[in-house]
Amino acid sequence: MNNFIEKNILPLVTKPITYLGNEVNAVHKTPNAEMIRFAFAFPDTYEVGMSHLGMKILYGLLNEAEDIWCERVFAPWVDMEEQLLKHNLPLYGLESMMPLNEYDFVGFTLQYEMSYSNILNMLKLGHITLRSSQRQEDEPFVIAGGPCSYNPEPLSDFIDLFVIGEGEEVILKIMETHRLWQKNKGKRQDFLKMAATIEGVYVPSFYEVSYDENTGVITAFTPMVAEAPATIRKQFIEDLDTAYFPEKIVVSYTETVHDRISYEIFRGCGRGCRFCQAGMIYRPTREKSLPTIQEKIRALIEATGYDEVSLSSLSTGDYSEIEMLIKNLVAEYEDEKVSISLPSLRIDSLSIDMLEEIQKVRKAGLTLAPEAGTQRMRDVINKGVTEENLMDTVRTAFEKGWGHVKLYFMIGLPGETLEDIEGIADLGQKVVDEYYKLDRESRNKSLKVVLSASSFVPKPFTPFQWMGQNTREEFQDKQRHLKNSIKDRKISYSWHDSGVSFLEAVFARGDRRLGLVLEKAHQKGCRFDGWGEYFDLEKWTEAFAEAGVDPDFYALRDRSYDEILPWDFIDTGVTKKFLQAEALKAEAAVTTPFCPESCSNCGIMEFKKGWKCNG
């Protein structure tokens, strides 16, 4: 198969080199009968998937074991898909080019809801039966993990088992269970029952959901076998400093979205922004130590030859020794021309000093995320940033020569008024005014302020999990109002929503009844929904109608606090009681402090025995 594909197919497709699995540091092993074959599947393109840190960690971790061969598979681009279909060739794992249906495991990472149709498409292209209930004994176990598995229900018809939480430890337990099961020559069902007893594993076929005939809400969620626990506890790594992190990562030949070493300096975030799912599900905050970070980065640069390192986390400026870390890294790598980048910086002038430090000469655009236009609204969402913070930051930035500022906002936040919308335009104007306060000589020659607003999607396990999303009409009205409120020609405004955020809202808080919708949308050819040019709302609308499912029920409906939510069976450590208290504080526009300043009792300290946040 390899030779045929290399000779006859790859010359016809774009970026052919991404379908060969022969990159530097790609792992190749000689397979034997006992070896566990694992295909790590990223349901988006190679360029997107190869930028993802989680895949790199688990790929390295699984391949440490001699009897496991973990390979990669991505959603083939449409030209490759066409060729595979034309020649009736199955989608394959890149390294060995083995057909997907011959692996022991196909493991999907769920990063965003809009990749769900790609999962079905990849299973189909890999000649794997779509529905887990119909899968044959010799087919792979289709498993999934990642942030979206905190509400696994919309995918429960297609995934044999989910991993809830951080995967580094659980995945090895699943592998161990598989070895045992293989030795005993068990049936498919036997493996799933064994796996269901591992903490953090959810096997959806072992549960039954019942609904209220009239209202459609869930009335009960019941385990059907003794092995399946009523509550699934999320897993997290206690000691991140000694946790596995690869010293070698695969280096793509083609340019990827984040074409650099991404080094995770801490996990979790204690800011408590109420719209942010990551900030709740990745609790508690755990840091790596300065020596570990520096040592590992050195090893990674030597193994890959990359000339850029990004210090990744949910809020990089919150790392306790961030200034020291940056100073050390800049000093160490300046001569080698390795640059350091900082994603996810909060708005404060300290951030600007840090940017100044790492970008000694070039003043690329500065991107800041106030998220909301008025102080009231920022208090509602608990984004602990004031207008003063923002103005101090942009003033410092303008003084240091920046001229291009991009501001990110969300619209459709709870309790939002037209005044809050106008506040976005006002904030943009104040940024422009700040620039003109500076002398002509000391500021950048050109000024550009970009306001970017996205439609808010309420997510599970956040204080806003109960609220209905704005309707498309409401979003459009607000967008129009915002556009009309902008007076200055230095301000440009970007907004685009083709209905994607509505669909995202449906799947983010959906339940099992969406399985049929997904299947129908897949049959209609939906895939790459996250890619504007392939998103087709009409096909999705047809799929909902044919499945007899009302999408508004999931996206637009306000839930009551006592409703059984589809994801209630998962325990993230952050309690529902805390989320509800936060929702009430949001209504009153009362803020909650940053974790290290004062503990707000989210529940994570009681979740795991002996765990203590911040020391």
Next chain:
Amino acid sequence: MVKIQYQFKRSTPLRLLSHLDQQRLFQRAFRRANIPIEYSQGFNPHPKMSFALAMSVGLTSDGEYGEVIISGDMKVDEFISRMNQVLPNGLEIVSAKICGDGVGSLSAALCKSIYQIKIKILPEIDFENLAESIQAYLALPQIFIQKRNKRGKFVEKDIRPFIEAISVSPDEETDKANIKMTLVYIDQQCVKPEHILTSINNQNGAVFIIDPTIEIHREELLIKADS
């Protein structure tokens, strides 16, 4: 500071790289090999490295040339062995030399490319027909092809001066034909072998099947001795 000129091979596993991919690959390989390259000054420093030619996607080659300026001194043998330790399967440095100052650019020194091509011939064409067709083609005093210029307009270009020789032989193992082509550089310009194959088809009636399975291999790239 010293300029190293190296000759390298690209074989099947990496033939589908684009030129940009290959540049990035070399840049990272230099870093992995711990070879200290010089950077340009200015706002956006870039490594001082270059290639004699951009390789098109699909091309394999026994004789490509690249240059890199390194800070400090290094023996060529060490350069070769360090690079070959880190280069992925499909790329290999075969030789290298240290260039003196005042040596001109690689692309100005290009003389000839010698290609070996494996290509399918149409079922109704036998080997004799093919040989005749090539003979007739080479007998033409001028051969014009349509070429897009920089402004995107089509212009006629006479490609005959770039062709030194074309010979054919049957392939023992497959039903393909082996074509050997010697093309010359004039003012740093040349013609792509795929364009010549198409032009042969267009001149005296089709003989080749032009599809992605054509295999093009550069056997040799000749450059002026003093560069």
